[in-house]
Amino acid sequence: MKYCFNCKLHFTEDVSFCTQCGGSFNVKYCSRRLHLNPVNAKYCKFCGTSDMSKPNPPSSLASRGLQSLFIAAILVAITALFLVLVHLYSMDALPPRIIVLAMVIAAVVLAAARR
Numbered sequence: 001m002k003y004c005f006n007c008k009l010h011f012t013e014d015v016s017f018c019t020q021c022g023g024s025f026n027v028k029y030c031s032r033r034l035h036l037n038p039v040n041a042k043y044c045k046f047c048g049t050s051d052m053s054k055p056n057p058p059s060s061l062a063s064r065g066l067q068s069l070f071i072a073a074i075l076v077a078i079t080a081l082f083l084v085l086v087h088l089y090s091m092d093a094l095p096p097r098i099i100v101l102a103m104v105i106a107a108v109v110l111a112a113a114r115r
């Protein structure tokens with residue numbers, strides 16, 4: 001099953017182009033011989049033409065979804081850390097300040113690295 005993210009339509013596996021917008025599905029085809037190329041190709045790897053089909057953007061959408069998933073995971077981690085600290089504080093068992101600082105720095109570094 002192939003899906004056009006532009007037109008929100010499903011197509012069978014043997015379909016190479018969306019019938020509504022002419023986009024190809026996560027691949028590029030050159031316009032000369034319909035050579036199959038990776039979606040990030042600028043020139044056809046078989047005949048060298050730059051005249052390629054316009055792919056639909058499922059890969060960029062998918063990576064954007066993954067990115068927001070990572071951000072959500074980081075937010076959950078930071079919230080959990082905060083809850084643990086609040087819990088420890090309410091029990092008057094807050095760890096030494098240097099450990100809290102290290103945990104906060106680790107969380108910030110993790111958040112920055114994921115971006």
Ligand SMILES: [Zn+2]
Pocket residue numbers: 004005006007008018019020021022023
């Ligand atoms: Zn389409």
Ligand SMILES: [Zn+2]
Pocket residue numbers: 030031032033034035044045046047048049
């Ligand atoms: Zn070609």
